[in-house]
Amino acid sequence: MSIRSDFPILARQSRGKSLVYLDNGATTQKPQVVIDAIDKYYQQHNSNVHRAAHELAEEATQMMESGRSLCQAFINAESRKEIIFTRGTTEAINLVANVLTQRIKPGQDILITELEHHSNIVPWQMLAERTGANIKAVAITDDGELDLNDAAAKLTKNTALFAFTHVSNGLGTINPAKALIKMAQDVGALTLVDGAQAILHLPVDVKDLGCDFYVFSGHKLYAPTGIGVLYGREALLEALPPWQGGGEMIEHVTLTSSTYQSAPYKFEAGTPNIAGAIGLGAAITYLNQQPIADLVAAEGELIRKALAALQQIEGFQLVGQPTERSAVISFLIEGSHPNDVGTLLDQQGIAVRSGHHCNMPLMTRLGIPGTVRASFSLYNNEEDVERLIAGVQKATTFL
Amino acid sequence: MAVSMDLEELKETFSFFDDWEDKYRFIIDLGKDLTPLADADKTEENLIRGCQSQVWLTHQLIDGKLHFQLDSDAHIVRGLSAVVLIASNEQSAEAITALDLDGLFDELDLLAHLSVTRGNGLRSMIERIKHIAAHS
Numbered sequence A: 001m002s003i004r005s006d007f008p009i010l011a012r013q014s015r016g017k018s019l020v021y022l023d024n025g026a027t028t029q030k031p032q033v034v035i036d037a038i039d040k041y042y043q044q045h046n047s048n049v050h051r052a053a054h055e056l057a058e059e060a061t062q063m064m065e066s067g068r069s070l071c072q073a074f075i076n077a078e079s080r081k082e083i084i085f086t087r088g089t090t091e092a093i094n095l096v097a098n099v100l101t102q103r104i105k106p107g108q109d110i111l112i113t114e115l116e117h118h119s120n121i122v123p124w125q126m127l128a129e130r131t132g133a134n135i136k137a138v139a140i141t142d143d144g145e146l147d148l149n150d151a152a153a154k155l156t157k158n159t160a161l162f163a164f165t166h167v168s169n170g171l172g173t174i175n176p177a178k179a180l181i182k183m184a185q186d187v188g189a190l191t192l193v194d195g196a197q198a199i200l201h202l203p204v205d206v207k208d209l210g211c212d213f214y215v216f217s218g219h220k221l222y223a224p225t226g227i228g229v230l231y232g233r234e235a236l237l238e239a240l241p242p243w244q245g246g247g248e249m250i251e252h253v254t255l256t257s258s259t260y261q262s263a264p265y266k267f268e269a270g271t272p273n274i275a276g277a278i279g280l281g282a283a284i285t286y287l288n289q290q291p292i293a294d295l296v297a298a299e300g301e302l303i304r305k306a307l308a309a310l311q312q313i314e315g316f317q318l319v320g321q322p323t324e325r326s327a328v329i330s331f332l333i334e335g336s337h338p339n340d341v342g343t344l345l346d347q348q349g350i351a352v353r354s355g356h357h358c359n360m361p362l363m364t365r366l367g368i369p370g371t372v373r374a375s376f377s378l379y380n381n382e383e384d385v386e387r388l389i390a391g392v393q394k395a396t397t398f399l
Numbered sequence B: 001m002a003v004s005m006d007l008e009e010l011k012e013t014f015s016f017f018d019d020w021e022d023k024y025r026f027i028i029d030l031g032k033d034l035t036p037l038a039d040a041d042k043t044e045e046n047l048i049r050g051c052q053s054q055v056w057l058t059h060q061l062i063d064g065k066l067h068f069q070l071d072s073d074a075h076i077v078r079g080l081s082a083v084v085l086i087a088s089n090e091q092s093a094e095a096i097t098a099l100d101l102d103g104l105f106d107e108l109d110l111l112a113h114l115s116v117t118r119g120n121g122l123r124s125m126i127e128r129i130k131h132i133a134a135h136s
């Protein structure tokens, strides 16, 4: 059942040992079919989209738009018009934060949480600065779960928007997204879910979730960098103004004014990342052919094994004990800095991330400088876990 | 600084390492030999920005020579700081300005620690030392 051999990079060495790649939270590796799809596009179909009437342009447009349809089906969106291609999660959130400017009134609340990645914090701070709104954040418990009572208290009639992560990139916490969205809807707030860490590991159904916006990056889903998706409810997208202006997004232009296309093109100014959209389509096609539920279950089993063994190591301190954990193990080794551990693992050919993981407010809340984070993907195996355990064990002998 | 080793001895020691373990154990031990900075010196002003780990640097000019003290909350960065100190401590500003620390890290096969992602703290520390020398 292993999909490992589909990912050519996993056969390489790092620091003279076979590579153990456990930095999937930062980005995932790419299967050969995705690499081939991008290659083939440039070798046989490269052309600009939506513009010319020639055969190449038709092919490129068709390939990119089929990527859009695959994304639509993948998250069960109602319409292809609800799928806007962006550079990634960050750009998708910035897009929403910008087009909401006219809707937010001074004194209203924008609610986030203490778990958020900087890209789900800073664009809202900038929006608050433009509009005079306030930023509030749902507190977490010491285990690293959202405090639902605090969420209920902070969601009020004054809340314009609730933006929260589906899965925490720092701790792996799976948030009860559907319940949170319901709570926000009950007070009339818009909702944005940051799906960057969820999209590969959880089945995502935007209709069932009921959110207004859902965002994710292709590169955390076996697709290339520089492509991501903003899902938005169609009626809402139609009512919102465009963000960037330029080619592709217009219907008619005079020297003094323009009329715009409808969604999604209204929000896609300029030549898009065509190869990226095709690569994302190829990644989703690839995933659709895999027994995802089984692979995710196996991944969960690996993580449970890893956790059990790591917790036997003297000095190992698990950071975050959520009841619902996705593919992340965050930890510290007593008496050392996360970067020490990261360096010592790297020397053993084990790629993890150490630091604050773009979660500075979360680290401040936990009172730590950062963590060492081993983040898994569907291709990780028992050997990776054994190497990680041995690697951490060895690191402790240095520190 | 309590590191009782000069640059030639350091280079010679490094030349004997044939695996990463001995090398990193040695680097960590070098760091442990550094005299820790007093808490009073761990000020915002002495903190070097751009580090994922915290690094503090103080200096004094005594009889025309610059005396540095360095500390960090991370073992490996502290050890690498000791390497920088062995090369640069108690020298004239001109000598420090002329120092090729990149060359030294390359020679010791530690250049990766000066890379943009990982060593930027160390890189900032070297820049601060060079800056102090240039303005002394």
Ligand SMILES: Cc1ncc(COP(=O)(O)O)c(C=O)c1O
Pocket (backbone or CB within 6 Å): A025, A026, A087, A088, A089, A090, A091, A117, A119, A120, A165, A167, A168, A169, A194, A196, A197, A217, A358
């Ligand atoms: C939860 C979360 N949100 C947002 C991002 C930002 O994604 P990107 O850098 O691809 O825009 C990441 C990725 O690091 C993430 O993990």
